[in-house]
Structure formats: C-alpha cells, structure tokens
Amino acid sequence: MTTTSLPTTAAPTGAQDVHPLLSERWSTRAFDPEHVLDAETAARLMEAARWSPSASNTQPWRFALALRGTPEHDALFGTLMGFNTAWAAKASALVLVAAERTTPEGKDLRWADLDAGQAVAHLTVQAAADGLVVHTMGGFEVDRVREVFEVPGGVEPLVVVAVGRQGDLASLDEKSRSRELARSRAPLSELLLPLRGASA
C-alpha cells in the first residue's frame, strides 16, 4: 500500500483540543473526480455562507456557484491561473466569492473583505460537516471573471473555493503530496500585538 505513510488526520500538534471541524481541515489538492455535489448539499453550503455575521448586517458577500459540468463551471474554471488548473478540475464545484466594497449608493463598506472571509470560513466548516473538503484559491484572473460574470462595479472578486470529496493523496505527484503534508503556522507569540510599554 502506497498510502499507509500518509496521514489520516490533519490535526496539527498543539491544536488537538480544537474542534475537529477546524483542526482536521487542510487545503487539499486531491479531489475525488467521481464525486458529484448534489443540489441539496450545495444549497446547504450556500446557506452556511449566507448566515455568516457581517458589520451592521451589511452582507457584502456575493457568490457564483459552479457545479462541475455546467456552463458556470466552464466559465469559472477558465479564469483559474497556473498550477490551480492542474488539480481544481477534479473538484465537484467551484464557488466564486466576491465582496461588495462599495454599495450602489456609493457607500464604502470597510469590512467587506473581512466579512467575505467569514462567509468563506462558514462555507468551509459546513463542507467539513458534510464530509467534504475545500481549497480556497486566490490565483484567478479577476478581469476575466468580470468578462464572464455580471459583477457590479463596486463588487470585487476575491477567491474561488474548490469543494469536493477528498481524493487519494497517492494520486498526487511528489511535489503536491509533500505540500499536503506540510501544515505549519507561526507561533502565537509572533501574532500577538503587545501593549505599548509592556515589553520595556
């Protein structure tokens, strides 16, 4: 068996007590090409995103849901750049997530990107709850998205989320497989902003 040395969980050292919907998540590139995302599950993923919190309930997130085999998928997949095209075709769906940074009335929404990120995370957690996996990509042509989808001027395309069922890591090439296994984060101490004078 070539897969026996591969991890059965991605829960990283130090995060074992974190809820498994969070700790066992990683951004795989190995999707199962046989999996089809049914309409009910797709709707549930979008419901999870839609009920995210946002500043003053402004709900700045916008989406395009593209199930594999549809014209939306052909259009969205065609905007992906570089290495993403090598693995993302096997995902069961792609979801474009955009943020309304400026309303039609010209009001700037300072937390539009942050709130879109909350929606991405809610979708990701729901995917895990449904036994699915997710890989969020920034590598796509924003101008091309605007050519193929009706994106209002104040709305900024931000990420494309690949959703599907975990595939066999052994199907990946050596480089991709090594990237699956290499989860790492900076220690919390490097992320904390101290009080002024506290470090004096």
Add this chain to the structure above:
Amino acid sequence: MTTTSLPTTAAPTGAQDVHPLLSERWSTRAFDPEHVLDAETAARLMEAARWSPSASNTQPWRFALALRGTPEHDALFGTLMGFNTAWAAKASALVLVAAERTTPEGKDLRWADLDAGQAVAHLTVQAAADGLVVHTMGGFEVDRVREVFEVPGGVEPLVVVAVGRQGDLASLDEKSRSRELARSRAPLSELLLPLRGASA
C-alpha cells in the same frame, strides 16, 4: 417568567440543516458578567484562529487578547465607541483582530482582510464549540488602538471580538432585546452573480 417568550435557539428558518455551530450562532449583546474565561479555553480560541487557512499560508492575522480585569482589557475596552460600551464590558474577553496588509518588506497582501475574517470565523466557531458566544464589533477607535498597542505600520486593526457566556436576554433593554430576535438575511437569489447573457 419574563424569558419564556425568548428563543432557545437562533437557528433561522431555512438554515435548519446547517451545522448547529453555525446555525445557532448570533451576535448577542447579553453576556454573563459572572463568567470568567479560563486560560486554557482562551488558548484554544486562539489556536482555532491561528490554524485558519490563508493565501499562500501568509497568516496575515494579528491579535491582542484581553481578558476582563487585565491592563490589556482596560486599554482595548477604552477604544470602543458608542453603544458598544453599554454591553461589551460584561463579555469575559475582548480580542482585537488586525490584518497585515503590507509586510515589513513592502509586499501588499491582497487577501489580508479576507484571511483575517476567516480567523475571526474560526475563533467564533470554536467559541460555540466551547459553549461560548461572540459579538464582533467594528465600532472602535483605530487611532486609539495604535496609541495603546504596538501595531506595525502595515498592520490594520479591523475588529474587536467580544467573547463570553450567554447572559439573560431579559436583562437587556427593550431595544437591544428586539435586536437579538431580529435575525434576517437577503435571499440567496440576491447574492448570486449570473453568467453574462444568462439573464437575457
């Protein structure tokens, strides 16, 4: 009992099938002032945030963790604006979340705010898993945060997350209580970006 007409779940119509860690979440203003956030739980919340995904694993999130009764809390609470000061003091902790939009080397991180939003959501989900509730605020003085915390120039303070145990909704004034009960979202149809020509 004045509380019998208050909801025991916030799961909104249409989202019943979404995982309860997501569907039963709402941004309460009723925190239990008796609750103390222990160090272990606080560390777990930060672990959940720290293991969020980010563009090319850039990890642009920065935090200040302020447990009620500490100098950090006094400093961070002092930056809150307006109505937030009326209820947020009862929360067990405040967490400042900032985004490194520009690295010390001068590189712009396009997805810094979005990734900070993912970290906020992961913290929020972990809080729910620990039986806690969260209310994320944008209403604070950014300049004042920079005066009291050591915030590098390329790092933008974005939100303050109040964390604690759910308090009695009946303790809220009438206006605040009505806001607890009024969860609403735009229908998905208003959030979807169609293919060009699809609506013709």
